[in-house]
Amino acid sequence: MARNPSATEDLFGETESRSAPSGPVPLAERLRPRELADVVGQDHLVGIKGSLTRMLARGSLASLILWGPPGVGKTTIARLLADRAGLIFTQISAVFSGVADLKRVFEEAARRRRTGARTLLFVDEIHRFNRAQQDGFLPVVEDGTITLVGATTENPSFELNAALLSRCQVLVLRRLDxxxxxxxxxxxxxxxxxxxxxxxxxxxxxxxxxxxxxxxxxxxxxxxxxxxxxxxxxxxxxxxxVARRAALYDRDREEHYNLISALHKSMRGSDPDAALYWLARMLTGGEEPRYIARRLTRFAVEDIGLADPQALTQSIAAWEAYERLGSPEGELAIAQLVLYLASAPKSNAAYRAFGAAKRAAQTTGSLAPPAHILNAPTKLMKDLGYGAGYAYDHDTEDAFSGQNYFPDGMARENFYNPAGRGQEAEVKRRLDHWAKLREQRR
Missing domain, CATH: 1.10.8 (Helicase, Ruva Protein; domain 3)
Structure with a gap:
C-alpha cells in the first residue's frame, strides 16, 4: 500500500491516524498552524525572508536544532517542515526513549529510504540524551537516512556534542512578544x-x-x-x-548564568534599578541567596576594590545578616547590598593588578627576594649578607626609603594603576608621590 509522503509516524514507525480524537481537543491543539506562514512570532525563520523559507525554496532542508523557550512553536515548525518537504514525520522524546528506541527508528527510516520515502525525525528535548546517545545520530544524519530536527530549551553549546552540532544548523526561536x-x-x-x-x-x-x-x-x-x-x-x-505561568529559571542551566550575568553587569554599569530587578528575578525563580551573596562579595573586590573599600565590608555584613535572618527577611540585606554596590564608584584596578602579578610570578619562576630584605636570625645568614643595607622606612625622610623590593634580575613592574575614582583618587595621589621620590633616590 502506498504511503502518504507527509504522513506522521510514532516512535515505532506506525502511521498515526489523522481522524479526530474521541475526546475534546485542547484549544492550543485546534489552533496549531497548518502553514509555516501562520506561525507567530518567528518571522526571522518563517517569514518571506526567513531562514527556513529560503531553505525550503532551495530544496535543501538541513538537519536542524531548534532552540527556544517552551510554547513558541518548535514542534509545530518541525511538523510543517516535514509537510513542505514531503518527508514522513516521526517524533520521539528524549525523556522517554533510549538506545533501543533510537535503533528501531533508524532501522525503520533506512527501510523507508529503500522504498524512496524519506524521514524527518523530530526529537523533543534532545538535550536530555547523553553524549553516547547523541553520537548515535551521527552516521544516520551524515548519510541522509534521516533529516534530524531536534528541539531544546537549553543552550546547544553546553548540552549537545560538538560533532552533532557540526552536522546541524542551530536556529533560535524567540520568546513570543x-x-x-x-x-x-x-x-x-x-x-x-x-x-x-x-x-x-x-x-x-x-x-x-x-x-x-x-x-x-x-x-x-x-x-x-x-x-x-x-x-x-x-x-x-x-x-x-487562572494560574500565572512560572517564570523560566533553572538553577543549574543557562538561565541561571544569564541572570547572574545580568545582575553583575547591571551593577558594573552603575544601574541600581536594573540590578535590583535581576536580583528579584533570581530570588523569585528560587535561586539560593547564599550563592548570590557569594557573587556579590566577589563583585565588591573585582569591580569596586579600593575605590570604596567599604564595599567588601558591606558585602560580608549583608551575607552575615542573611545567615542570621534567613529568608525572606534576610533577602532585604542582600537587596540593600545590591543597591550599595551598584551605586559605589567602580574600579577593577586591584583585579587587573593581581592578574598581572600572577602572570609575572609564573614567568619569573623561583627568583629569590633581594638579600637586603631578607631576615637574618643566625650569624651564618648575617655573614652571607642577609639584611645588609636594608633601610628601615620609618627612619627615613617621608617614611619612604625608595629601595627595590623586586627580585634581583627582575625589572621593576607596575601592576597596580588606581582608577582615580572614589577613594582610589587619594591612593593614586600617594603612589604618584612615592614614584617621584623613588626616582629621586635611586
Missing part, C-alpha cells in the same frame, strides 16, 4: 466565535502571565471561555481563575 500573544488570542476568539470576557487591563495581564509562552496563553484563554462569565473579568478575577 506582546503582539504575537495578542494575535493568538484573536485567533482563539475567531475559533470560538465569541470574544474573551476580559477587560482591557485583564487581557494585558493574561498576556503578561503567559510570559512569552503561546501555549500557556491559549490554555488560559480556554479557561476563560469555559468559565463563561456574565461580565468581563478584571485583573483580580482573572488571577483567581
Amino acid at each position: 506582546d503582539d504575537a500573544l495578542e494575535l493568538l488570542l484573536t485567533r482563539a476568539e475567531d475559533a470560538m466565535h465569541l470574544p474573551l470576557a476580559l477587560t482591557g487591563a485583564a487581557r494585558a495581564s493574561l498576556r503578561a502571565m503567559a510570559d512569552g509562552d503561546g501555549r500557556a496563553a491559549l490554555n488560559m484563554a480556554e479557561q476563560v471561555f469555559a468559565a463563561a462569565p456574565d461580565s468581563p473579568l478584571d485583573e483580580l478575577a482573572l488571577a483567581g481563575l
Whole structure:
C-alpha cells in the first residue's frame, strides 16, 4: 500500500491516524498552524525572508536544532517542515526513549529510504540524551537516512556534542512578544466565535502571565471561555481563575548564568534599578541567596576594590545578616547590598593588578627576594649578607626609603594603576608621590 509522503509516524514507525480524537481537543491543539506562514512570532525563520523559507525554496532542508523557550512553536515548525518537504514525520522524546528506541527508528527510516520515502525525525528535548546517545545520530544524519530536527530549551553549546552540532544548523526561536500573544488570542476568539470576557487591563495581564509562552496563553484563554462569565473579568478575577505561568529559571542551566550575568553587569554599569530587578528575578525563580551573596562579595573586590573599600565590608555584613535572618527577611540585606554596590564608584584596578602579578610570578619562576630584605636570625645568614643595607622606612625622610623590593634580575613592574575614582583618587595621589621620590633616590 502506498504511503502518504507527509504522513506522521510514532516512535515505532506506525502511521498515526489523522481522524479526530474521541475526546475534546485542547484549544492550543485546534489552533496549531497548518502553514509555516501562520506561525507567530518567528518571522526571522518563517517569514518571506526567513531562514527556513529560503531553505525550503532551495530544496535543501538541513538537519536542524531548534532552540527556544517552551510554547513558541518548535514542534509545530518541525511538523510543517516535514509537510513542505514531503518527508514522513516521526517524533520521539528524549525523556522517554533510549538506545533501543533510537535503533528501531533508524532501522525503520533506512527501510523507508529503500522504498524512496524519506524521514524527518523530530526529537523533543534532545538535550536530555547523553553524549553516547547523541553520537548515535551521527552516521544516520551524515548519510541522509534521516533529516534530524531536534528541539531544546537549553543552550546547544553546553548540552549537545560538538560533532552533532557540526552536522546541524542551530536556529533560535524567540520568546513570543506582546503582539504575537495578542494575535493568538484573536485567533482563539475567531475559533470560538465569541470574544474573551476580559477587560482591557485583564487581557494585558493574561498576556503578561503567559510570559512569552503561546501555549500557556491559549490554555488560559480556554479557561476563560469555559468559565463563561456574565461580565468581563478584571485583573483580580482573572488571577483567581487562572494560574500565572512560572517564570523560566533553572538553577543549574543557562538561565541561571544569564541572570547572574545580568545582575553583575547591571551593577558594573552603575544601574541600581536594573540590578535590583535581576536580583528579584533570581530570588523569585528560587535561586539560593547564599550563592548570590557569594557573587556579590566577589563583585565588591573585582569591580569596586579600593575605590570604596567599604564595599567588601558591606558585602560580608549583608551575607552575615542573611545567615542570621534567613529568608525572606534576610533577602532585604542582600537587596540593600545590591543597591550599595551598584551605586559605589567602580574600579577593577586591584583585579587587573593581581592578574598581572600572577602572570609575572609564573614567568619569573623561583627568583629569590633581594638579600637586603631578607631576615637574618643566625650569624651564618648575617655573614652571607642577609639584611645588609636594608633601610628601615620609618627612619627615613617621608617614611619612604625608595629601595627595590623586586627580585634581583627582575625589572621593576607596575601592576597596580588606581582608577582615580572614589577613594582610589587619594591612593593614586600617594603612589604618584612615592614614584617621584623613588626616582629621586635611586
